Amino acid sequence: MGRSSFAAAVILFAAVAGLVALLSSNADPNAGVLRPVVPTEPVNTGPSQPWQDILRIGVSGAGTPIPTVALPGQNFVVPTLPVDTQPTSAPLPAGELVQRVVIDVPLSGVTATPAALAAFDTTTVPIATRLAQTPRPVPTNPPSLPVPLAIDPRDHYWFVRPVDADRTNRGLDYYEYGTDGPREDPYPIHFGIDIANEIGTTVRAAGDGVVVFATSEDTPIFQNSPSYGNVVVIEHDYVYQRQPLWTLYAHLEAPLVTAGERVVTGQAIGLVGNTGQTGGPHVHFEVRMGANTYGTTFNPVLWLAPYVNRGTIAGKVVDERGNFIDDADVSLVIAGATRDVTTTYVFRGSGSTVNPDPVWGENFVFSDVPIGRYEVVTTINGRRISQTVAVRQGVTSFVELKPPEAEVATPSP
Helix, strand or coil, rough: CHHHHHHHHHHEEEEEEEEHHHHHHCCCCCCCCCCCCCCCCCCCCCCCCCCHHHHHHHHCCCCCCCCCCCCCCCCCCCCCCCCCCCCCCCCCCHHCCCCCCCCCCCCCCCCCCHHHHHHCCCCCCCCCCHHHHHHHHCCCCEECCCCECCCCCCCEECCCCCCCCCCCCCCCCCCCCCCCCCCCCCCCCCEEEECCHHHHHHHHECCCCEEEEEEECCCCCCCHCCCCHHEEEEEEEECCEEEEEEEEEEEEECCCCCCCCCEECCCCEEEEEEECCCEEEEEEEEEEEECHHHHHCCCCHHCCCCCCCCCEEEEECCCCCCEEEEEEEEEECCEEEEEEEEEECCCCCCCCCCCCCCCCCCEEEEEEEECCCEEEEECCCCCCEEEEECCCCCCCCCCCCCCCCCCCCCCCC
């Protein structure tokens, strides 16, 4: 081996020795000991859970943000009259389970003027039938809109219905305010609405006020007319067009308040009955304005708040000169089908004056009409007269049905 080859071998050996020394100085003193492996993702020992996936993947800035506003727990419910926790009347004894109501029996001569009622014997009006069967099914009514309500400033829906929503709480559609009922067997002119229910159903105050009359042993007859039976009258705390307001509740089984007592809206004031001149149990409800008399009644449905998603149509049927036409048929038509029929007020021969509303000046009303577009139709002198009207929630819509004015003949030259 030459000198140059020896020198190269020495350099190679030194390099190897230095590398060995470096490795020895960095050797792990715990070499040979088993180390745990730190996982880079959560260990999934069972079925995947949504929250585990979120932790594993992380929340991306581009993801859907978590809502910060709490979601409502339930839908809003429009308030209505409170429901009694106590029964409205004492239970009948076991031996008297014959139902004390008339079902689907038309009312006749329900409420009339003193003169019209003179011919009636109010003590011997029979109930048409007594049925030994289960009570009638409880109706399902929409809730009424809250009062006071005047979306249109001309409206005055100030009163709640005098009967709860889980009972019949709208007037009979064949004997409305200002009408005389069926054509084939007309009744006396009506000065209120009749809400028919079983005897003992709770009757409530339509608004705050003071009881100015309640039938008692000392005052058995209201305004010299036995036709009303047991009566409660409330004078309310507010006025309309500077005129005081009263509501009247008649034919009660019994009043639950006394004259001079202050009442609040929805308070129980009586029980539905069959007293006075009636053809079946109901509460006769009136609104009076200006004076507490027969001649100062106004259509109650223009004062009672409509049902939710319902409105009112008020209107008048007049001749060419603008004079009211009495007892005219008026139809409410939607999509070509008749939904309801009413008649105009009867002013002539009413004994006491039937009054149009001081704002609307109507002679017919359709109440609790579902929102939508309708055609209101009547016939005048053999000619069909109609108008289209839109019904909105909680608002009165007005129509006038009038024949076109007669053409004036042009004089011959």
